[in-house]
Amino acid sequence: VGRVIAGQLQAGDVISVVTWSHTQEVPLAPRTVAGPNDAQLLAVLDDLTPGGSTDLSAGLAVGYDLLEEHFAPDRINRLIFVSDAGANVGETDANVIGAAAGGEDEAGIYLVGVGVGTKASYFDAVLDLVTDLGKGAALFVPDEAEAEKMLGEERFLSTVGVAARDV
Numbered sequence: 032v033g034r035v036i037a038g039q040l041q042a043g044d045v046i047s048v049v050t051w052s053h054t055q056e057v058p059l060a061p062r063t064v065a066g067p068n069d070a071q072l073l074a075v076l077d078d079l080t081p082g083g084s085t086d087l088s089a090g091l092a093v094g095y096d097l098l099e100e101h102f103a104p105d106r107i108n109r110l111i112f113v114s115d116a117g118a119n120v121g122e123t124d125a126n127v128i129g130a131a132a133g134g135e136d137e138a139g140i141y142l143v144g145v146g147v148g149t150k151a152s153y154f155d156a157v158l159d160l161v162t163d164l165g166k167g168a169a170l171f172v173p174d175e176a177e178a179e180k181m182l183g184e185e186r187f188l189s190t191v192g193v194a195a196r197d198v
Contacts, residue, residue: 032113032145033076034068035178039187042066045106047097048075051090052082053120061101087114087161088122091132098140109141115148116158125157129164142167145182149173 033048040046041064048059059075094110102108122128132142142165144158153171162169172178180186 032147032172032178035182037072038067040064040067049090049093051086053084055089055093084120085117086121087118088128108139111143113145113147115152116146116154118157125160129161132165144169146171
């Protein structure tokens with residue numbers, strides 16, 4: 032999923048990477064990419080490995096903190112979180128996690144949840160509730176083909192874009 036998204040970025044886009052398990056890490060602090068498939072971003076993505084824990088609440092909080100620090104009023108500010116949504120450490124109540132994300136839409140930060148894993152290991156109810164309460168969108172990409180279909184060149188902007196604001 033990360034590589035597909037990396038392929039859609041444009042020169043000047045700013046991206047951060049946050050990981051969360053029982054701790055939260057920022058392997059890529061806010062960085063302006065050179066264009067699609069930025070070498071430094073791809074290197075970070077290649078080093079990512081799944082952990083056994085998911086502190087979804089803390090991971091989202093770190094992501095939102097980074098976005099708020101580097102908010103650009105002249106751009107679309109978007110938090111894309113990729114997870115199986117199995118919140119099993121820290122705050123695990125999806126209502127509380129989603130409510131914390133809810134106010135960010137008012138600040139101009141948009142949420143997109145990308146569910147990954149198998150149907151058996153993906154917690155769709157959690158991802159759906161968190162993104163609904165966070166006023167965002169959710170999608171499930173079980174494999175590379177679906178990631179390319181939903182987040183590739185043809186549908187990237189329609190999947191993660193903002194259709195209208197303050198209508």
